[in-house]
Amino acid sequence: MRQSQKTMKESCCQRDNVEREEYGKACSAFHGEPNNQDGVNLFEKILSRNNLNLAYMQVVRNKGAAGVDGMTYDQLLPYLKDNREILLEQLRSGRYKPQPVLRVEIPKPTGGKRQLGIPTVIDRMIQQAINQVLQPLFEPEFSDNSFGFRPKRSAQMAIIQAKEYYEQGYKHVVDIDMKAYFDTVNHDKLMYYIEKKVKDKHVLQLIRNYLISGVMDKGLFSNSDKGTPQGGNLSPLLSNIYLHEFDKLLEERGHKFVRYADDCNIYVKSRRA
Numbered sequence: 001m002r003q004s005q006k007t008m009k010e011s012c013c014q015r016d017n018v019e020r021e022e023y024g025k026a027c028s029a030f031h032g033e034p035n036n037q038d039g040v041n042l043f044e045k046i047l048s049r050n051n052l053n054l055a056y057m058q059v060v061r062n063k064g065a066a067g068v069d070g071m072t073y074d075q076l077l078p079y080l081k082d083n084r085e086i087l088l089e090q091l092r093s094g095r096y097k098p099q100p101v102l103r104v105e106i107p108k109p110t111g112g113k114r115q116l117g118i119p120t121v122i123d124r125m126i127q128q129a130i131n132q133v134l135q136p137l138f139e140p141e142f143s144d145n146s147f148g149f150r151p152k153r154s155a156q157m158a159i160i161q162a163k164e165y166y167e168q169g170y171k172h173v174v175d176i177d178m179k180a181y182f183d184t185v186n187h188d189k190l191m192y193y194i195e196k197k198v199k200d201k202h203v204l205q206l207i208r209n210y211l212i213s214g215v216m217d218k219g220l221f222s223n224s225d226k227g228t229p230q231g232g233n234l235s236p237l238l239s240n241i242y243l244h245e246f247d248k249l250l251e252e253r254g255h256k257f258v259r260y261a262d263d264c265n266i267y268v269k270s271r272r273a
Contacts, residue, residue: 030084042200046133047091055128056080058233059121067120068102068216076121087122094202098123098210101229103217115183117215117229127210127233130203135237137197142240143247148261149236158260162267165256170267181262182239183227187211190228190242210234236261 030049045051059073066072071079080087090096101117108114119127135151142150147158191208198204215222215229228235228242239261246264250257256267 030080041202042133042198043092043202043206046129046203047088051129051132052125054132055125058128059125062124064121064124065102065104065118067118067123068099069120069122071121073121076125079122091126091206092202094205096126096206096209098126098213100214100216100221101231103215114230116231119229119232123210123213124233126206130207131234131237134198134203138237138241138244141197142244143251143259145251145257146240146243146247146259148259148263149240155260158258162258162265165258165267168256169269170256172268172271174266174268176264176266178262178264182230182235185226185228185239185242187226190238193241193245194238207234207238 030052056076059076063073087096099120099122101119104116104118105113106116139150145161147153147155147161187208190211191204194207195204210232211228212224214224228238243259243262247257247259250266258265258267
């Protein structure tokens with residue numbers, strides 16, 4: 001048992017050392033960026049050295065497939081070392097254009113296929129950097145009945161909440177079917193909801209650019225005038241921002257409900273309700 005614990009401890013130390021080494025490499029890629037975020041605007045917080053380094057680390061941890069440009073996650077650091085200044089200048093000037101997402105299909109457990117959009121690793125890093133700054137702004141506003149894609153919340157917690165409603169006598173369930181939700185989000189409505197909290201025009205334009213970046217499917221490009229592609233680092237937050245208005249409506253009407261992403265159940269005491 002002691003030997004097992006020793007081996008586990010050594011493994012954890014090795015992993016920590018590797019992560020510290022990768023973090024140091026990432027810091028060197030963005031070594032020239034200001035670290036002090038006091039008094040800077042939202043866009044500069046997104047582009048700050050620490051925030052970009054954390055975003056880079058998250059992309060590397062998640063690994064994942066390459067996007068339309070073929071760049072893999074382990075090729076991201078060499079790219080950043082050579083192109084850091086160009087990338088930051090393009091972002092600050094508004095000239096940066098996100099690449100289309102690569103459309104892939106994965107089988108659903110219940111049958112059929114789910115379509116995902118794979119952004120490039122560069123766009124995954126930028127989206128993650130945006131997410132890290134925006135999520136703390138929106139998270140306090142979200143409903144306690146929303147459990148999907150949120151820190152310190154899980155599907156297990158959603159199940160526990162549903163059981164509590166059942167024990168309180170809410171034994172009838174209305175299943176809300178949000179068919180093809182991620183493919184049908186209205187961009188203008190979504191941006192309107194975001195603008196309630198975000199005033200920085202650079203940030204707003206960058207988010208819209210990601211929404212309209214398009215899709216590459218089997219070599220054919222198609223515009224994305226609606227929807228948020230599943231697979232992007234920013235899409236879960238955007239979906240919760242969009243559906244927060246739906247959550248508020250249910251709460252105003254006094255409904256007991258549990259929502260996990262685009263799956264929502266309303267709990268009532270009788271069929272007549």
